[in-house]
Amino acid sequence: MSSAPSATPPTPATGGRPVALVTGPTSGLGRLFAQRLAARGYDLVLVARDETRLKALTDELATTYGVDNEVLVADLVDRDQLKRVEDRLGDEEHPVDLLVNNAGFGLKRRFLNNTVEQEQAHLDILVTAPMRLTHAALGPMTRRHSGGIINISSVAGLQPRGSYSAAKAYVNRFGEWAALEYAPQGVQVMTVLPGFTRTEFHERMDVGRDAVPAPLWLDAERVVDEALADFDAGRTRSVPSKRYKVIAAVSRHAPPRLLQRFQGLGRK
Numbered sequence: 108m109s110s111a112p113s114a115t116p117p118t119p120a121t122g123g124r125p126v127a128l129v130t131g132p133t134s135g136l137g138r139l140f141a142q143r144l145a146a147r148g149y150d151l152v153l154v155a156r157d158e159t160r161l162k163a164l165t166d167e168l169a170t171t172y173g174v175d176n177e178v179l180v181a182d183l184v185d186r187d188q189l190k191r192v193e194d195r196l197g198d199e200e201h202p203v204d205l206l207v208n209n210a211g212f213g214l215k216r217r218f219l220n221n222t223v224e225q226e227q228a229h230l231d232i233l234v235t236a237p238m239r240l241t242h243a244a245l246g247p248m249t250r251r252h253s254g255g256i257i258n259i260s261s262v263a264g265l266q267p268r269g270s271y272s273a274a275k276a277y278v279n280r281f282g283e284w285a286a287l288e289y290a291p292q293g294v295q296v297m298t299v300l301p302g303f304t305r306t307e308f309h310e311r312m313d314v315g316r317d318a319v320p321a322p323l324w325l326d327a328e329r330v331v332d333e334a335l336a337d338f339d340a341g342r343t344r345s346v347p348s349k350r351y352k353v354i355a356a357v358s359r360h361a362p363p364r365l366l367q368r369f370q371g372l373g374r375k
């Protein structure tokens with residue numbers, strides 16, 4: 108397990124403690140982002156559906172790090188509930204310094220074996236929610252000329268792996284562009300492209316760990332710590348681990364038909 112980077116948080120908009128809003132902090136990568144950011148001195152706005160787990164996390168962070176937490180119970184697939192999170196990001200009296208768009212889920216079955224409504228919800232959580240939350244956050248951040256946005260995408264976004272990879276391809280290209288567009292206005296946008304990571308993601312898809320060769324699994328700690336180190340270094344893209352840096356490079360050049368043969372990895 109790698110240790111947490113120890114960089115100091117940015118100067119907050121209010122002069123008090125900086126504030127980070129993290130979506131999907133009840134498990135996996137989001138939970139670690141929340142813990143690491145709390146350790147760095149951030150107060151947190153925690154957004155997910157499971158109120159019990161959100162409450163347990165806020166208690167833990169308050170006790171361990173003295174964090175002043177806010178909880179927003181919201182299903183980000185629901186447009187009205189998503190709007191409440193957008194409104195929170197737009198509240199210029201209580202500015203958010205860092206947005207981590209992390210919440211997500213995958214679908215085990217192939218595109219045509221899902222209902223179109225399942226596919227729509229999948230698109231909504233992976234694309235619509237981060238796009239709308241980024242839009243809501245950028246207004247106040249560009250006006251203050253200060254802020255950061257970390258979007259959790261995937262190496263899958265570089266490969267033909269069904270609608271999940273198509274959604275993550277949007278996040279990759281959106282982040283690549285937004286980083287260039289908003290850096291001159293004081294906002295750092297970074298896209299994280301993890302490979303297969305041990306979280307609840309595959310369990311929730313009803314996929315076993317044996318659906319992926321053991322050397323391809325990453326620890327969530329490593330993904331989050333490398334991502335935060337890359338963010339500290341001012342990078343706009345983070346591909347945690349050497350093995351996935353190689354896979355990402357190969358994916359950009361290999362024939363799509365060859366890559367498509369591996370689309371069953373992580374879905375069986």
Ligand SMILES: NC(=O)c1ccc[n+]([C@@H]2O[C@H](COP(=O)([O-])OP(=O)(O)OC[C@H]3O[C@@H](n4cnc5c(N)ncnc54)[C@H](OP(=O)(O)O)[C@@H]3O)[C@@H](O)[C@H]2O)c1
Nearest residue numbers: 131133134135136155156157183210211303304306307308
């Ligand atoms: N694990 C991997 O192999 C892997 C690889 C590449 C990229 N990623 C990406 O990493 C991100 C985090 O996933 P993870 O691996 O940490 O998975 P995870 O352990 O399953 O965590 C997913 C989080 O998203 C939240 N969430 C799911 N649906 C939601 C909804 N409709 N509304 C609000 N929150 C919702 C969950 O909270 P509630 O259930 O409490 O709502 C949970 O906190 C995702 O964007 C995923 O695509 C994962």
